Amino acid sequence: MVMRIIYNLSLSAVIVCLLQSCIKNDIGYPQIALSIIEMQVTGQQGNAVISEENRTVTLNIEETQDLKKVQVTAFTVTEGAESTLAVNDIIDLTSPYKVTLSLYQNYQWSILAKRNIDRTYKLQNQVGVSDINEEQRLAVAYVTKDTKWKELQLLELKLGPVGATYNGSTEIPSLNWTVYSNYASAKILVKYKDSFEEEWEVRAYRKDKNAETKQADGWVNVAWLYGEGLEGEDNGFEIRETSALEWQKVDKSYITFDGAAFTACVPHLKAETEYICRAYSGTDYGTELSFTTGKAVEIPGGLFEDWSKEDKGNNKILWKPWAEGMEKGYWDTGNKGATTVGTSNTIPVFDTWNGSGKAAQLKSVYIVLKFAAGNLFVGDYLRTDVTDGVLSFGKPFTERPTRLKGHIKYTSVIIDKSTSEFSYLKGRPDSCYIYVALGDWDEPVEIRTKKSERKLFDKNDPNIIAYAEFISGKTIPQYTELDLPLVYRSTSRVPKYLVLVCTASKYGDYFTGGDGSTLWVDDFSLKYDYDD
Secondary structure: OOOHHHHHHHHHHHHHHHHHHHHHOOOOOOOOOOOOOEEEEEOOOOOOOOEEEOOOOEEEOOOOOOOOOEEEEEEEEEOOOOEEOOOOOEEEOHHHHHHHHEEOOEEEEEEEEEEOOOOEEEOOEOOOOEEOOOOOOEEEEEEEEOOOOOHEEEEEOOOOOOOOOEOOOOOOOOOOOOEEOOOEEEEEEEEEOEEEEEEEEEEEEEEEEEEEEEEEEOOOEEEEEEEEEEEOOEEEEEEEEOOOOEEEEHHHHHHHOOOEEEEEEEOOOOOOOOOEEEEEEEEEEOOHHHHHHHHOOOOOOOOOOOOEEEEOOOOOOEEEEEOOOOOOEEEEEEEEOOOOOOOOOOOEEOOOOOOOEEEEEEEEEEOEEEEEEEEEEEEEEEEOOOEEEEEEEEEOOOOOOEEEEEEEEEEEEEEOOHHHHHHHOOOOOEEEEEEEEOOOOOOOOEEEOOHHHOOOOOOOOEEEEEEEEEEEEEEEEEEEEEEEEEOOOOOOOOOOOOOOOOOOOOHHHHOOOOOOEEEEEEEEEOOOOOOO
């Protein structure tokens, strides 16, 4: 009897444990990706660079800021998340600072600081500009071939924050040069207060020539040339077509001089043509470099003449910005999402800038459950996730235009629809938003509007090579020319994709805007020259 009781009690305990185990394992918690949305600290320069993929926040910090004592002045995270960091906290950013965000699961982020120090190193009789390697703490300068090592004279030196000392001196120090077979070297100890101490090596090399052709980047009708020479000499470039015999001097009005360095932006070149260029300084010439200009490629479908439609029933028409019979085009819209419960809000119209053909009308509307901004973009609408969109921004593109042109008009309506996080925008005029970007992404940029998985286009993305945007919160009653000069972050990087987005409501990705705001766009084209 006792054994049976023990057995029953044991069995009951096992059953209870199993039930507890089942209960524990069956409870599902939502997977919510937690993010740092905004961050500001004392001494910060510009906006924080936030990487959702790497869960990092990179802060550019002014050179005199003490990284051991940085105060957080603004800090915003995903709504509902708890954070180990808060506004007014004092943190040490001499190494990556770890932050944990919590809501059902924990997400660890890293705060990285990059101290922006403006460093200079310059010698008398220097040819070109110095090469300063922050990681190796090595500064290299080149002098003329007849410069004697014992006569090396330091003209400028700044390797630390303003107010730093160099070998104990706040003035330009006298250096003890050590001469090797082909260069001279000196050591410098750089200190700033009690938070900065670095040992640097400075070197001097002789150059055989006073001119160096550093780089030549051929676009389509434009080339960017980079050279270095002896400061104070007659510096510049010569250029010719490969098939030509005579060199042509580049007009000085196209050249920008920065001490011993000079850069030329040469316009009005022939497309798809091979050229040769060289820098000169006085009577010396640099190495000859060749480059081939590209092809002037237009934006497919940029005239907005071709459209097709699909009857979805119940008076719902799906308009597509490509010709009948095509599966998809170069452009797409959010109409697939809008027509799940309503009708298309981006449509073709005969109201054009020149009275002929068609234009695209983008109208923001509130459809049953959500606000839908009128939009048109280069890329593809992939799918609808419940009431949210998943899009693909960008199409393959490898040329380098100088500007985007077109014609637009706009009706701005007061913002009356918003999500809770953007409710403060209500009552303000809605804004249209047009932006174009060239980038070297390996694939199109995926866009997700679902709040818990939000992934939007970031104009600070390091993959962006060139960018331009237009924003207007005012009504533009008549068609006006749109002229957006592209600002390049590199003249040598070659793009892989073109991104171009138009929307009647700037905050449409956040389902915020004015019901009725309308943008008309017509005849978009790319230009490849300057002064055209």
